[in-house]
Amino acid sequence: MARTLFLMALVSTIVVVTQGRGHHKGGYGRHMTAQNVTYDGKSMFINGRRELLFSGPNKPYKPAIWTENWTAQYRVHGDPPSQRSAEDIAFSIARFFSKGGNLVNYYMYHGGTNFGRTSSAFTTTRYYDEAPLDEYGLQREPKWSHLRDVHKAVLLCRKAILGGDPNVEKLNEFHEIRTFEKLGTNLCAAFITNNHTTDAATINFRGTNYFLPAHSISVLPDCKTLVYNTQSIVSQHNSRNYERSPIANNFQWEMFNEAIPTTKKMDMYQNIPAELYSLLKDTTDYAWYTTSFELAPEDLPIKPGVLPILRIMSLGHTMVAFVNGDLVGSAHGTHEEKSFDFQRPVQLRVGTNYISILAGTVGLPDSGAYMEHRYAGPKSISIIALNTGTRDITTNMWGHRVGLRGEGMKVFSDEGSLKAKWKPLSPVPRPLSWYRTRFVTPEGTGPVAIRMTGMGKGMMWINGKNIGRHWMSFLSPLGKPTQSEFHIPRSFLNPQDNLLVIFEEEPLAPVQVEILNVNRDTICSFIVENDPANVNSWVSRRGNFHSIVPYIGPQASLMCAPGKKIMTVEFASFGNPSGYCGEYILGTCNVVATKQIVEQECLGKETCSVALNRAVFNQNAADPCPEILVKTLAIQVRCS
Structure with missing residues (x-):
């Protein structure tokens, strides 16, 4: 039977998903696998993290x-930080092709940015930043190289996969060997699998023992030579650096406050609050809802210290509430539960009281049935704990206004900012404030970001272009915002002078905001003596599989970005170091000469390799720590 093998496509394919009203047959979800069903009842497509x-x-x-x-x-x-490891993706790729898979398409291979208001409901401005190419287009290592290498390993097997007969040998519950072999020829490839999630294994295949870490697959393009193991990363690592620009942070902030409307001069009036999505028509995130009501002296609580409660039941997503022009508080839903119940004590007065609600959305619905029936905005409003009981003001006649005054004036643009009356920063920040400053274009040609430390929720503009929403006050279970740095494309910047405008919902000022340069100039290698050699040590041409390098064995390989060289060796240890790129630490065993050896091999070069040769590191002397049977080489360098 003829087979077709496709290795990789970088752009996602859109496929039709069978979905019932109110029930998704494919089981689509943020952490689930979905199968797309063909007309004759069995899937030929798969979406998700797992092929199992x-x-x-x-x-x-x-x-x-x-x-x-x-x-x-x-x-x-x-959300707290999370990512799918390079090892897990590589395992899934090797397993899929070893089971007869034909094409793998990645989602996503390049991260991105939801500029402006383009993100879906509650999704961060940063999108799929943990992809092999991050939000800034920089290679995220080791994910980029480890996935490149697994495809190279499968390519080395292509003749056998396409021309050999498949066979599966199940050794036990956790171990199996899949081969593609054409009898009577040297055409043979093997995928040895250890499915155990915690225990390593040594598996004998045709008279040779192969060590497999837990949850890994070893690839043998000739059924003899180990060229790749999904759990053993022999490619380089890197660490992303955010560095404060020395020339772009001389800010001179000014501010402009949104006026809090009452019931006068609103754009639309109706008995009940309008549904928010329909009201906004995707022209803005924000809409005002206002009403007024009268209180007599006997309505107010008599007991000292007791205040009435403003209760607002909202269908989502966010809300800032004011009573008589004073901030009462804010509230929001979540991605899983958009609706929320807002209750705050309020200071009311005899006579006319005004309630002003700035309701907001954080993106449009992203999936599911009946999307046209998703609703948002205030649904029920009442004043409770009055002396005369609860007063429902939902049907009290509400005024509506779409958008903010600053949006209408386009104060985020050079021309529009001239229309506002800007003033110096107030010692006491106010809610719903616009802030502007100018800054010098950061040095260099690399990616640029803005760090929004000290801010709450709102939006940012660079030279009139909306770079997205910030929401620093929505903390993950770890007590930190999900996103703190926001991409400023170089194409948005002027050659020298730039306008930065921030809209902030909360009573906070941008005194800690920073403009940053972004790079991945910290590169590393973490190699163990029993790791395989790099897969690029072999080629297969015209059915002839052979090595192309003089040394076959584990080695640390480092490569700077184009135009940069290794300028500093920040860490080097041969022994039992631990940690991760950017945070390596020495273990109990360390060969002192390691750093000097690495400096001799790497300083001043764009790329270098350091072989794991005990004799070289020990300088032909006695092993300083023979009790460490399998040693590790960890290197961290800085490119510039």
């Missing part, structure tokens, strides 16, 4: 296509 649930097509002539292999997970506000 994929039963395959129902006819042998149909391809098995992985339309979306998720390299990470998009984040929503309130």
Whole structure:
């Protein structure tokens, strides 16, 4: 039977998903695997993180296509940090092709930015930043290189996969060997699998023992030579750096406050609050709802210290409430539960009282049935704990106004900012404030970001272009905002002078905001003596599989970005170091000469390799720590 093998596509394919009203047959979810069903009842496509649930097509002539292999997970506000490891993705790729898969398509391979108001409900401005290419287009290592290498390993097997006969040898519950072999020829490739999630294993295949870490697959393009193991990362690592620009942070802030409306001169009036999505028509995130009501002396609580309670039941997403022009508080829903119940004590007065609600959305609905029936905005409003009981003011006649005054004036643009009356920062910040300043274009040509430390929730503009929403006050379970740095494309910047405008909902001022340069100039290697050599040590041409390098064995390989060289060796240890790129620490065993050896091999070069040779590191002397049977080489350098 002929087979077709496709290795990789970088752009996601859109496929039709079978979905019932109110029930998704594919089980779509943020952490689930979905199968897209063909007309004759069995899937030939798979989306998600895992291929294990994929039963395959129902006819042998149909391809098995992985339309979306998720390299990470998009984040929503309130999420803690998370990512899908390079090792796990590589395992899924090797397993899929060893089981007869035909095409793998990644989602996403390049992270991005939801500029302006383009993110879906509660999704962060940053999107899929943990992809092999991050939000700024920089290679996220080791994910970029480890995935490149797994595809190179599968390519080395292509002749056997396409021309050999498949066979599966299940050794036990956790271990199996899948081969593609054409008898009577040297055409043979093997995928040795250890499915155990915690225990390593040594597996004998055709008279040779192969060590496999837990949850890993070893690839043997000639059924003899180990060229790749999914759990053993022999490619380089890197660490992303955010560095304060020395020339771009000389800010001179000015502010402009939004007026809090009453019931006068509103754009629309109706008995009950209008549904927010329909009211906004996707022209803005914000809409005002206002009403007024009368209180007599006997309505107010008599007992000292007792205040009435303003209760607002909202269908989402966010809200800032004012009574008689004074801030009462704010509230919001979550990605999982958009609606919320707001209750705050309020100071009311005899006579006319005004309630002003700034309701907001944080993106449009992203999935599911009956999307046209998703609702948002205040649904029920009442004053409770009055001396005369609860007063429902939901049907009290409400005024509506779409958008903010500053949005209408376009104060975020050079021309529009001239229309506002800006003044110096107030010692006491007010809610719903616009802030502007000018800044010098940061040095260099690399990516640029803004760090919004000290801010709450709002939006940011650079030279009139909206770079997205910030929401620093929505903390994850770890007590930190889901996103703190926001991408400023170089194309948004002027050659020298730039306008920065921030709208802030909360009573906070931008005194800690910073403009940053972004790089991945910290590169590392973490290699163990029993790791395989780099897969690029071999080629397969015209059916001839052979090595192309003089040394076959584990080695640390480092490569700077184009135009940069290794200027500093920040860490080097041969022994039992631990940690991760940017945070390595020495263990109990360290060969003192390691740093000097690495400096001799790497300083001043764009790329270098350091072989794991005990004799070289020990300088032909006695092993200083023979009790460490398998040693590790950790290197961290700085490119510039």
